[in-house]
Each structure stands twice: as C-alpha cells, then as structure tokens.
Amino acid sequence: MALDPETLEHLLDTVRRFVRERLVPMEHKIAEDDEIPSTLLDEMRALGLFGLSIPEEYGGLGLAMAEEVRVAFELGQTSPAFRSMLGTNNGIGSQGIVLDGREEQKRAYLPRLASGEIIGSFALTEPDSGSDAAALKTTAIRDGDHYVVNGTKRFITNAPEAGLFTLMARTDPEEKGARGISAFLVEAGASGLRIGPVDRKMGQRGAHTADVIFEDCRVPASALLGDREGQGFKTAMKVLDRGRLHIAAVCVGVAERLIRDSLAYAMERKQFGRPIADFQLIQAMLADSRAEAYAGRAMVLDAATRRDAGETVATEAASAKLFCSEMVGRVADRAVQIHGGAGYIADYGVERFYRDVRLFRIYEGTSQIQQLVIARNMIRDAAS
Known part of the structure; x- marks a missing residue:
C-alpha cells in the first residue's frame, strides 16, 4: 500500500535526520566495538524501521517497492551495519512468510518482526x-x-x-x-x-x-x-527480486555518501597552492562517480516502479543489483584515491567503507550469478 506523498516525505525526512544525527556519529564506535548499542536499536524500532516492507495488517508500514528503495537510499548514507540489522526483517527474514506463509504463521511472527521484537x-x-x-x-x-x-x-x-x-x-x-x-x-x-x-x-x-x-x-x-x-526453493527465489532491489538501493546511498565526502575533502585539501578539486584528474573521478551513482539511482527507481505495477522484474532487479554493487566498489576506490594517504587511514572512515562495500558484490547473489540470471532471461525471452 503506497503512502500519500506528504506522509512519504515526512518518513524520508525523519529517516534522513536519524541517519545524520544518530547513526553517522556512531560509525567509528560501531566499527571498533563490533556491536550496535541497544539504545540505537530501540530508536530504530520506534521509527518502524524493522517493518518497512511488512503489511500494515501485521504491524508494518507496508511500503511499496518504490517507497522502500527511497528509504534504503537514506539508510545507505551511513555504515552498512545499521541497515544489515534491520534488513533481514524487511527482506529475506520476513518476505517468505509474507508470500507463502499460512495465516497462523503470519499472525504469529510478522507483528513481532515488524516491531523488531525478534530479529x-x-x-x-x-x-x-x-x-x-x-x-x-x-x-x-x-x-x-x-x-x-x-x-x-x-x-x-x-x-x-x-x-x-x-x-x-x-x-x-x-x-x-x-x-x-x-x-x-x-x-x-x-x-x-x-x-x-x-x-x-x-x-x-x-x-x-x-x-x-x-x-x-x-x-x-x-x-x-x-x-x-x-516449495522451499521456490519461496527463496520469490524473495530475491525485492532483496536485490533493496541492496542495489543501499549501494546507491553509500555511493552518494562517498561522493559527498570526497567532494568536501577535495574542496578543502590544498596542493600546489590550490584546492585539489581544481585539478581536472580529480574532477574526472568525481564526475565519473556522480554519473554512475545517478545511473544506479535511476535503474533502481525504474525497476521498483515496474514491480509495483505488477511487472515481472527478475532481469531488471538482477541488472540493478549487478550494476549498483559493482558501481559502489568503483566509487569507493576513487574516494580512497581522492583522499590520497588520508584515504588509507582509519580516522577518515573512507577505508572502512572501501572494505564494507566489497560484500555487496557477493551476497544476495554474486555479480556472476546476476550475469547468468540476466543472460538466461534474455535467451529465454528471445526464444519464446
């Protein structure tokens, strides 16, 4: 069930402020402690973040796919660990129940997943x-x-x-x-x-x-x-389209964060008496990253909108996951390069993102699996 535009914008603004004010300042501590504090988890529960994709009748927000990916864009602006904690409740941890569960199973588990009572x-x-x-x-x-x-x-x-x-x-x-x-x-x-x-x-x-x-x-x-x-394997395959689009959206969010940080650093850091943002080779890396992130965002929104309209989007979801997960890796690499030696030092956080985003090319189906899905679907469609 889609939200009205005003309610959706309010939700996005709330998530955006929560990410900026509560999550971003905690990134270094989370990485050092390898743990998300219970106080932050309670705040995530209060915001309804554990039930974004779970139907309203079972206590969730019931977001449409195009709405969910816009929230994921915002959640991607900080450490992926935060999104990972609530991601399973919204994706592979709940959607099998939503799609194929018996009514008694839905009522027993979906409200508890939506509230974050259980992970x-x-x-x-x-x-x-x-x-x-x-x-x-x-x-x-x-x-x-x-x-x-x-x-x-x-x-x-x-x-x-x-x-x-x-x-x-x-x-x-x-x-x-x-x-x-x-x-x-x-x-x-x-x-x-x-x-x-x-x-x-x-x-x-x-x-x-x-x-x-x-x-x-x-x-x-x-x-x-x-x-x-x-029916288990069929259930597993059913949840993949939504999961792949969600991960693709998170990749876009991380890329946009890295681009913003890289631009700010390039405008501040001086060499040869000038900000390094004045140098064309730095500008080229910034421009390539911006163009690729924009393409990823457009892909995700298009595929999500098509899915909400009832279209089969297995190829589009695989394409978005393939492109965006590979894209954010390139953006992270350029971010380290733009930061130079500082990009290799933990204090700046760029090297952490460089390591974090590598996983996106592996889970929810490796890049190579996405290539096989896309190609096989192309061949099947051409032969039909």
Whole structure:
C-alpha cells in the first residue's frame, strides 16, 4: 500500500535526520566495538524501521517497492551495519512468510518482526552450497508430528541475534534438486540448534554472521512454511527480486555518501597552492562517480516502479543489483584515491567503507550469478 506523498516525505525526512544525527556519529564506535548499542536499536524500532516492507495488517508500514528503495537510499548514507540489522526483517527474514506463509504463521511472527521484537534470519547457505543453493545438504526428516533437522548453515546474517530462522532443508533426500527442498520457521532456542562463533570479516563490523548448526533438532510439523513440502526453493527465489532491489538501493546511498565526502575533502585539501578539486584528474573521478551513482539511482527507481505495477522484474532487479554493487566498489576506490594517504587511514572512515562495500558484490547473489540470471532471461525471452 503506497503512502500519500506528504506522509512519504515526512518518513524520508525523519529517516534522513536519524541517519545524520544518530547513526553517522556512531560509525567509528560501531566499527571498533563490533556491536550496535541497544539504545540505537530501540530508536530504530520506534521509527518502524524493522517493518518497512511488512503489511500494515501485521504491524508494518507496508511500503511499496518504490517507497522502500527511497528509504534504503537514506539508510545507505551511513555504515552498512545499521541497515544489515534491520534488513533481514524487511527482506529475506520476513518476505517468505509474507508470500507463502499460512495465516497462523503470519499472525504469529510478522507483528513481532515488524516491531523488531525478534530479529529474522535466513538460513540457506552451507559450507558446500552457496551460489548453487539447490545443492544444499541439510536434511529435515519427518518423524511423527516433528521434523528432525541435521546440517550446518554458514555465513548466516544476524544469526547471533536472531529469534527466528527461515530454514531451507531437504525433506526428500532422494530428490537432489530444488524440488526436494522445503522451508521451515525455526525459533532460536530450539533443542539441537546452536550458533557458532561470530565470523571475523573484512568489513561491516557490527553486522554479525555465524554458522547455524542443527544436530537432531526437532521442530514441529507446523513449522513447515506454507502448505506442503517441496516449495522451499521456490519461496527463496520469490524473495530475491525485492532483496536485490533493496541492496542495489543501499549501494546507491553509500555511493552518494562517498561522493559527498570526497567532494568536501577535495574542496578543502590544498596542493600546489590550490584546492585539489581544481585539478581536472580529480574532477574526472568525481564526475565519473556522480554519473554512475545517478545511473544506479535511476535503474533502481525504474525497476521498483515496474514491480509495483505488477511487472515481472527478475532481469531488471538482477541488472540493478549487478550494476549498483559493482558501481559502489568503483566509487569507493576513487574516494580512497581522492583522499590520497588520508584515504588509507582509519580516522577518515573512507577505508572502512572501501572494505564494507566489497560484500555487496557477493551476497544476495554474486555479480556472476546476476550475469547468468540476466543472460538466461534474455535467451529465454528471445526464444519464446
């Protein structure tokens, strides 16, 4: 449900001020402590940021895709760790329930996800199954009124904080492809579920990932997401368009922040008696970054608007995610170059963003997977 223009602008202004006044000043501390303070999380909850995409009837804001990406543009103006904490509740941690959950599942979990009472997590990737998600080995075998789950999930975002896992597991061991995979809603604290040590990552400190290990974990049959087995992989694929557009929008926001910081530094820093912004080679880097960020913003808004209109946007979403995640990497590289030696020093924050944005080209489908999706869709459409 789309907001009226005045309400949307009020929301965007509120988020913009919250990012500028509360989140940006905390960036260095979050990176040093590898933790987001509970006080900030409470403020995020109060603003409704955990329920942006969850329907209003379940306690969320119910934003349309074109509205959600505009909020994501603003959230991208600060450390990606903040957005990561609330991102799963709005994306892969909730949308499977929104799309395929039974009514009792929606009412049991969506209001709690929308309020931020619980953090959602999406347990798909495994030690031997990443881009080839259909090759996952975790099993969920029916045993009376329960399923017994065994397997390990890897690099699971927000696993240490999660209260609910959307788990992908193989319910038909004889079916090696996607058709043997089912989705389950598994609450943290379930017997036989444990979380591994927090991963030490290149960047995005404050956003935690870890292994999720299932050892004879018994979950009730009612935890099966949807009406029947074998639909889990389809559910996972359904949430990707929204997730990819959201990530693409965050990439645009980060790029715009880096461009703003680079321009300010170039106008202030002097060499040879002049601001380095006067030099054409610096201007070229600023201009290239500005043009690419503008292109990314336009792509995201176009694809989001098409999705809201009911169009199938798998190709457009993959294109936006591919372009924007690669684009922000180039912008971050130029930002370090414009800052020179200062760009390599932690005090300025540019090197932190340089490390943080590298992940965007990997999760929600690597750049190479996006290329395959785009090309295969092109070939299929041309042949039809």
